[in-house]
Amino acid sequence: MNPKSGFVALLGRPNVGKSTLLNRIVRAKVAIVTRKPQTTRDRIAGILTGTRGQIVFLDSPGIHKPTKALNSHMVRTACRIGEEADIVAHVVDDRPTGKGPEDAMVRGILEKIPVPRILVVNKVDRIGRSAADEMRKNLTRDDFYAASFLVTATKGEGVEAFVTALFARLPEGPAFYPEEDLTDLPMRFIAKEVIREKLFEGLDEEIPYSIAVRVDEYNEEPEKNLIRIRAEILVERESQKGIVIGKGGAFLKKVGTAARLELEKETGSRIYLELFVVVERDWSRSESMLRHLGYEPG
Ligand SMILES: Nc1nc2c(ncn2[C@@H]2O[C@H](COP(=O)(O)OP(=O)(O)OP(=O)(O)O)[C@@H](O)[C@H]2O)c(=O)[nH]1
Ligand SMILES: [Mg+2]
DSSP states (O other): OOOEEEEEEEEESTTSSHHHHHHHHHTSOOSOOOSSSSOOOSOEEEEEEETTEEEEEEEOOOOOOOOSHHHHHHHHHHHHHHHHOSEEEEEEOSSOOSSSHHHHHHHHHHHTOOSOEEEEEOOHHHHOHHHHHHHHHHHTSSSSOSEEEEOBTTTTBTHHHHHHHHHHHSOBOOOSSOTTOSOSOOHHHHHHHHHHHHHHHHOOTTGGGGOEEEEEEEEEEGGGTEEEEEEEEEESSHHHHHHHHOGGGHHHHHHHHHHHHHHHHHHSSEEEEEEEEEEOTTGGGOHHHHHHTTOOOO
């Protein structure tokens, strides 16, 4: 059989495990994952290439009610990703699905996308198989979804069956990217995301949502097997700056070390990482600041 190819969007509410599923499928850490909702803010492509062909999976920001310009950007990005796809996978988890305002919003967005929809019930390890199956039955009573799958993204269970079904539905076609590529994102972007991940994991309350990372300098020095990265961490208030720096600089140092170790593993280079914290008042409410930070309005 000739190779297949196509784009598959992973859409759904925040925190359901879209990024975890993407990483599991491509067997690499392409997207950052944290315990906190609204982690992903951009279109993250993960490319799976094999004898069956090539699927470009598009991870997306979780769909939620926007409160600030950043959130509107995230939801618009998710909608655009849906419009790009040949198939949309709607990922849900163990939280009650179907009644809340976010679910209505997701449903409204999915309804407008004129491609086959596949339901993916994730976190079956937490839900339990029979309850997950019950959930799947309830959500697939009508013909809204062309197919449905139960998966545990963290362990990979059920993922191969899902991928096989996607290849079966996609048309024959050429690969879009070279077979060794796992993503179309530059390392500079990944560096920014890894720093943001370490910040998200260590910070509570609203602070993660007031954080953006801007890489000002990314210089490779191959003769020294070294990459120099200088990044600014934006916060919205002076009080947040103190928290991000931590007592005697302890938190910032911890973030820097964790990010550096991960990036060294990823690149195979030594990393020299400098982090600075700057206050940019209400950046997450400002369209021009969003543009400046690379969050392009849709
Ligand atoms: N128990 C369990 N936890 C999971 C599974 N998949 C993801 N998680 C956890 O769920 C949390 C959110 O995962 P993400 O992959 O960041 O979720 P997301 O849908 O990309 O979230 P946003 O980017 O915020 O929209 C993380 O703590 C994951 O470890 C799973 O199969 N089982
Ligand atoms: Mg995500």
